[in-house]
Amino acid sequence: MSDGLEILPVRGIGDVTAGDDLAELITGAAPWLADGDVLVVTSKIVSKAEGRLVEVPADGPEREEARQRVLAGETARVVARRGNTTIVETHHGFVMAAAGIDASNVDKTHLVLLPRDPDASARRLRADFLARGLDVAIVVSDTMGRAWRNGLTDVALGAAGIEALRDHRGEFDPYGNELSLTQMAVVDELSAAAELVKGKCDQVPVAVVRGYPRHTTGDGAGASVLVRDSAGDMFRWGTAEARALGLREAASGSVPTTGATPDPEAVRRAVALVAADVEQVAAGIRLRPAGTGPAALIRVGADAQRLRAALLAEDVPTDLVIDDDGVTLTFGVPA
């Protein structure tokens, strides 16, 4: 039964207000803290101590208007919206419902914002403990939803004195297989573990994880390394928002393209989808009216625009060039 962990709640911290010294409040409530402990601190009390509160009307339509203004201020980008739910990317890069703005565990005339820089908050708090002779790690945690799975879990917004990721890359399992893709988000797992003893209404804003090897001496890189950059993110937009992006691209005017040679299979799939009568020409695809008269000419314009969308779905952008005999879609280079 050795090598286990303990998860210990810190009770009796009480209300936190702007300017409070969290290290003092926490050591007062938990005089048993020891070197090597990982303190998982709910971001809300960090925010309160840092004065990250906004005054809002207690009720009425003015409250909702004020909340929307606050939300806009905390939002870098709206990721997805459905009904009353707005998932946004915050200025920190966190993707969260309502930018993490919270109306719970605060009086009705205030909203609590996330700490401005949770890694900096964690570093400051760790320094305050070091000044008291205690070498602890700090994780600033909050509750988040997830894609695909019901229910919320606590994850880390900030960290100091512990590395956010534990890297198994380069290790081998007992069968000799290299663990090539395994980076564990341990500060998220520590936050989740701590939540199990916190509860939501119990006024337990801090839990201590005892026995976890921290693998770092300094502050470490912080929890910001957990924010996936947009280039690596396959779920940058909600499905409805990404579908609308595609539709708006299809609605956009044709842009001049430079010559490119697309995958013939991709072109074949696009042509099959539209079922248009086309001719392959040197630089692209030629469409001619299927009959005589004005309606046939209008029809070929509509078909060409449809084929342009189908090609774009295959990552083959084209320029739409119209003349009196038909349309040429000239191949461009994918963005």
Added chain:
Amino acid sequence: MSDGLEILPVRGIGDVTAGDDLAELITGAAPWLADGDVLVVTSKIVSKAEGRLVEVPADGPEREEARQRVLAGETARVVARRGNTTIVETHHGFVMAAAGIDASNVDKTHLVLLPRDPDASARRLRADFLARGLDVAIVVSDTMGRAWRNGLTDVALGAAGIEALRDHRGEFDPYGNELSLTQMAVVDELSAAAELVKGKCDQVPVAVVRGYPRHTTGDGAGASVLVRDSAGDMFRWGTAEARALGLREAASGSVPTTGATPDPEAVRRAVALVAADVEQVAAGIRLRPAGTGPAALIRVGADAQRLRAALLAEDVPTDLVIDDDGVTLTFGVPA
């Protein structure tokens, strides 16, 4: 320091093979197990005990071909693909890279599949412990990636003897605010906590959480309640896949619609996007050629199709009706 949790690794379980009695192996390695403990069991040893292995070539292109066949069999739906990464929805409803198929901690001629029904696996294992006089909860866990955040965490695939969600709805915080949206995925948090003592190469496939109040007497509803149904899922498809869906819709032929009255603001936005010269008519929007000659007729067909895509992006489907004088987009009812 009361009311805390302990997270205890179970070492010395050794290799698990098909037909092994996991309850016997675990009690042998952890004779200190007690009523009320939550056992977090890595799905891999559950799969191995259940014989959920597939033989594959140890190397060469045949291995990759076999792996792709196995992946197709475990896949209900490809959610997103980029480069070598394929995120799929499994037949269970889990959204995971490579359907959770694993080549680590197994010899090179086998792949390990997820248990067929992890909740049933958890219930069976719990029953096996009950038969030995031990009333424990079982969580079957696995490692998953997440949208938006780097690093992996362990989550629950199956559960028995513990409720997957802890519901705070209907509770009030000390300020009288109702906690309206808070359902915590506690079995995911327990899985994450357990991972902290497991490691990846340490042959610690089971961890015990001691001291967590289970709040249920029977098996409970299982971890399947954590699978979000597609209707509630704002991230059903990867961004690239959803964009392509939109583009393919824009490429699709016009479908007959029934009369509807769309939001005039939505129509105004779509018309502005396309910058087309249009006329509002009773049932929709009318476009006429901007000049004389064949090219102007072709142009109005292309513009009408662009406007149709822009309207669809605003959730206003239309039917495209061509005559010799121009095009009418008639409003339909959103799907």
